[in-house]
Amino acid sequence: MMVNPQWLRSFAVLAERGNFTRTAEQLNLTQAAVSQHIRNLEHQYGSLLIRHHRHVELTPAGTALLEYFREVERASRALDARLNADQLEVGDISLVTPGSIGLALYPLLLDYQQAHPGLIIRHRFAPDSEVLEAVLSNRFEMGIVTFKPQDERIESQTFTEEPLELILPAAHPYAGFETLLELGFVDHPDGVGMATRLLSRRYPDTPGMRAIQAKGFSNQVGLILEPVSRGLGFTVLPRFARLAFHQQDKLQVVEGGNPVVDTLWLIYRSEWPLSSRASRVIERMQERLNANHR
Template sequence: MMNPAWLRSFTTLAAEGTFTRAAETLELTQAAVSQHIRQLEAQLGPLLIRRPRGVELTPAGHALLAYGEEVARAERCLASRLSNADALDGVVSIITPGSVGLSTYPKLLDIQRETPGLVVRHRFAPEEDVLQAVLDNRFDIGIVSRRPDDERLAIERFCEEALELVIPADAEVSDWEDLLRLGFIDHPDGQSMATRLLARRFPGKRLGEVPVTGFTNQIALILEPVARGLGFSVLPRHARRAFARQEAIRVLDADRAIVETLWLIHRAEWELPRRARHVVDELHVRLAKD
């Protein structure tokens, strides 16, 4: 790694043109600046042509100057990002299961519109991918339905969601055998959600007994095959409400929804930036109104 003090002396000398002016700018002695340049030339070869009225850069000197300018830009960028930690403007990245995103993403867009300079980056993903993306520091915030047990994560209760068993509007379902005849429409989080709901609704029965009659990873289309009579599915209430053709579907035992907690996660080693905390707090408020 290049010695930062030597590099600073070189770029200053290139800008000022003489050792005298460079030393004054750096508040060093000329001997110190000369020593820095000699150290660099010992590593990189001749960098300067010393002339009576100033210095001229060799090709190697021009290459080092370009490198020094890149380092300076990177330092300015880092300083800007660090100083921006308490600002509301900047990027906030959030990753959620698709069913959660259906309710949160429109609210995220509202928050962005109301907060000048804020940029929201959102991604839909299965829960396992949400967890890994936050652990890998690829996203600031994640939302999951199962509370993780990982000391690297800060975990807080976010909100509650109701899981619903959704069937075709004209289907007659009164027992487990009727569900077996219908079949299951799966989705990226379908196995997990259906297992949790069915275990409570039909104790002793297993989702593995039910034939899978469809699968889609397009969250907005999960209920389309249900609406066409091809099977049942299990989704959060807000995902079901987002489906356009409500007349073609029905919630089985609508008064017996299974309510679960959603958890917000982020890396525990550092606090969320102010803009990310602002987004989380605003989401809390807006989801509470639903």
């Protein structure tokens, strides 16, 4: 029996998002419509979800149905790549990335879409582990990660490089490690790890992050530099995150020592090549990044 594709899409998004409210928002449907789609599927296949107060959990039947959806998506994408390889300016472009490079790429993707209105751009911010899972499950054709996956199902190629930067308030005079002690650290989800990597190279004979007081925390990559710009502390971030901040004149980047530079990897499923339009978009994004940040 054929599964209604709209019902199946609602179920797959619900499995990803975890609750009905976020699912309805993503699909631009009412919660009642999403609930009806799930009821229709459960009428055919039995219980698919365990409903908790704030989230849902898949039953074994739900897991099987989700895998079926992903197989259909894989087949559809492979067919689309084969039949529409020459359609460079029409179709879906889907990319999932970590925050820093995403801040740099998303405006460029929108510029490209404006120039090619037949394209549909889907971009999602996610940490490395979720990027890999999203590509493996075929929810996104492409992803960018900060490590080279060791998985035979994944093809990877160098996308660009991105150094870590030591970022201070522009108005605060810099006089070495003592300045960092004085300012304190504005943390973020990867903050201590990034700062430890960079400061251990810059100041090898100091106690490093163990001696520095935390002065704040944000998990929103676009907001981490706001307290720094106000003189409330320093932080360490990848360069593209700093370049996306709207008040560059209120920041100073402290250079020196051996740089810490991460390679960013473009990943996609190894079973078939990227669509021609996806390859073209990636080439244009690399050209724009190189031109903008020389």
